[in-house]
Amino acid sequence: MSVEKISWQQELKQALLDIGMESELYTSDSFLLLKFRDNDELYLNLLSIADHPGVAETLALQQAYAASGKQLIQLWEDIWFTKPAQILSRISALLGKNQRIHGRKTTVLSITQPEADTFLKENHLQGSAKARHRYALVFAGQFVAVATFSGKRNMTRKQEDYTSVELIRFATADGFTVQGGLSKLIKHLIRTILPSDVMTYADLDWSYGKGYTKLGFELVGQIPPAEIWLDRLHYIRYFPHRLPEEITIATEKLTDPGKTAYLNSLNYSRIFNMGNLKYIIPCK
Structure with missing residues (x-):
């Protein structure tokens, strides 16, 4: 049966x-x-x-x-x-089902890249990414939130001494919502390295960015929906310009229909995302 x-x-x-x-x-x-x-x-x-x-x-x-x-x-x-x-x-x-912890009851701790990787792979939809600055919020002896940031980047087109830092990842532990947690981590970063602004992106598949607006971020741009190639055998996503080198070489002279047919033969499917919103919060 x-x-x-x-x-x-x-x-x-x-x-x-x-x-x-x-x-x-x-x-x-x-x-x-x-x-x-x-x-x-x-x-x-x-x-x-x-x-x-x-x-x-x-x-x-x-x-x-x-x-x-x-x-x-x-x-x-x-x-x-x-x-x-x-x-x-x-x-x-x-849906508001998580246990709520106030950020003031947590302690900020600088953590290593491997510690950030472990937490983010377990708790962030996009997993982890390499970062220069990594911080956790600790409550009752455990990490309840982690935020990672890039190093300071010089933005001389704005002014000579202007620097910007990117918020790369933020996640809370499964089952927890830390009220004021991201704000606390951003303020700690600002006090520590003194950037001119902090910027980040809201993934429009999952967010309209309202949380960033509440923290004082300003909407400064929008990235439109993007094409993605999905390797169906391994469930790995690739933007077209980041396909494996052997595929890029094999398809560089093909027309779009020919490229599509070739990728389909390798068990790749064309999908898309909804784009991103770009936010900046001034620090000076």
């Missing part, structure tokens, strides 16, 4: 139910969406690798939800397969 394979969307719905979040799936035009029984402000747009609407249609849907005061998260199939725990933690935080 054969066993019917459960879809990844149903798997997500069950995983949410297992941690106490009731939801339901429904269709809207060519989209499959998920809404929560006790919240009418957060929705998930479930995008499958093999069959999904185009970027223009998806962007129009997101803008329509934003205009009505609702947040629409773009959740891709490959992200669910590779980061299920982080997704459930992020949704729990957005």
